Amino acid sequence: MTASIIDGKAFAAGLRDTVAGHVAALAADHGLVPGLAVVLVGEDPASQVYVRSKGKMTVEVGMRSFEHRLAADTDEATLLKVIHDLNNDPEVHGILVQLPLPDHLDSDLVINAIDPAKDVDGFHISNVGLLATGQKAMVPCTPLGCLLMLRAHHGNLSGMEAVVIGRSNIVGKPMAQLLLGESCTVTIAHSRTRDLPGVVRRADIVVAAVGRAQMVPGDWIKPGATVIDVGINRIDAGEGKTRLVGDVDFDSAAAVAGAITPVPGGVGPMTIACLLANTVTACCRANGLPEPE
Numbered sequence: 257m258t259a260s261i262i263d264g265k266a267f268a269a270g271l272r273d274t275v276a277g278h279v280a281a282l283a284a285d286h287g288l289v290p291g292l293a294v295v296l297v298g299e300d301p302a303s304q305v306y307v308r309s310k311g312k313m314t315v316e317v318g319m320r321s322f323e324h325r326l327a328a329d330t331d332e333a334t335l336l337k338v339i340h341d342l343n344n345d346p347e348v349h350g351i352l353v354q355l356p357l358p359d360h361l362d363s364d365l366v367i368n369a370i371d372p373a374k375d376v377d378g379f380h381i382s383n384v385g386l387l388a389t390g391q392k393a394m395v396p397c398t399p400l401g402c403l404l405m406l407r408a409h410h411g412n413l414s415g416m417e418a419v420v421i422g423r424s425n426i427v428g429k430p431m432a433q434l435l436l437g438e439s440c441t442v443t444i445a446h447s448r449t450r451d452l453p454g455v456v457r458r459a460d461i462v463v464a465a466v467g468r469a470q471m472v473p474g475d476w477i478k479p480g481a482t483v484i485d486v487g488i489n490r491i492d493a494g495e496g497k498t499r500l501v502g503d504v505d506f507d508s509a510a511a512v513a514g515a516i517t518p519v520p521g522g523v524g525p526m527t528i529a530c531l532l533a534n535t536v537t538a539c540c541r542a543n544g545l546p547e548p549e
């Protein structure tokens with residue numbers, strides 16, 4: 257293996273420590289406690305795990321955690337009323353609606369009902385527009401985590417060739433916007449891209465956000481490139497067991513890349529840490545205080 261491992265777990269622990277420091281200072285200097293509300297509709301097992309771990313880490317950094325668990329058959333009006341009440345609750349600085357929502361609910365409508373200033377996931381149409389136009393936005397947590405690791409590894413990203421594989425609203429598109437904001441030359445690849453291996457081979461930075469286990473092999477990677485693997489895929493590990501892998505074939509990619517994030521332990525832990533950081537930012541903005549760097 258030639259690549260250095262970008263240790264997202266350690267990086268996220270450092271970011272959570274920083275957040276805890278900001279939370280302590282807000283309490284000591286201003287009597288403020290940032291609050292994060294998470295709304296979960298239904299009983300999707302993966303979502304339940306995420307929500308539990310978000311609540312736990314929120315409390316660990318000293319913030320208030322509010323959980324709203326609603327039945328799978330909750331109607332739109334009831335959910336919108338919950339969001340409306342959270343929008344008006346001064347103890348709540350961040351609101352997150354756990355996706356995916358059950359099919360009978362319109363995710364766009366629900367997300368756009370969140371006060372953009374409390375939209376710590378950065379999915380509200382106002383925040384999408386602010387990010388796209390280079391204005392102060394709430395930035396989606398997963399791409400933000402990727403960017404923080406890239407900045408820490410490279411310093412200045414200006415002029416680098418970046419290829420983002422995947423064009424979803426929650427990862428691929430905002431990731432591309434952030435890299436553009438860093439003055440990378442950005443290509444967004446997707447399922448209709450012709451010659452994906454050739455496109456990926458141009459990249460100094462590859463961000464894979466596809467959802468297909470080990471789809472990107474090492475021979476697509478330019479020697480020395482930095483590989484950020486967003487994918488989380490569960491595969492059969494034999495003997496009735498499963499294991500998590502990314503969208504990148506780690507072993508072959510690590511043999512050529514300059515640096516790579518593992519799965520698990522790469523992008524995943526950074527996502528929740530960035531959610532906590534965004535909640536502190538929202539609290540500072542709501543109270544007219546300077547926001548943390």
Ligand code: NDP
Binds near residue numbers: 398428446449468527
């Ligand atoms: P989506 O399914 O919304 O998007 C997947 C994207 O990959 C689409 O744009 C799709 O293209 C593209 N794609 C699919 N097949 C191919 C292919 N064969 N070649 C090239 N592109 C392809 O997924 P998400 O963006 O929500 O998530 C992506 C992955 O990241 C998943 O594994 C998910 O679990 C993981 N994830 C991890 C997070 C974390 O915290 N680490 C957070 C969020 C997601 P098209 O648009 O043309 O269909």
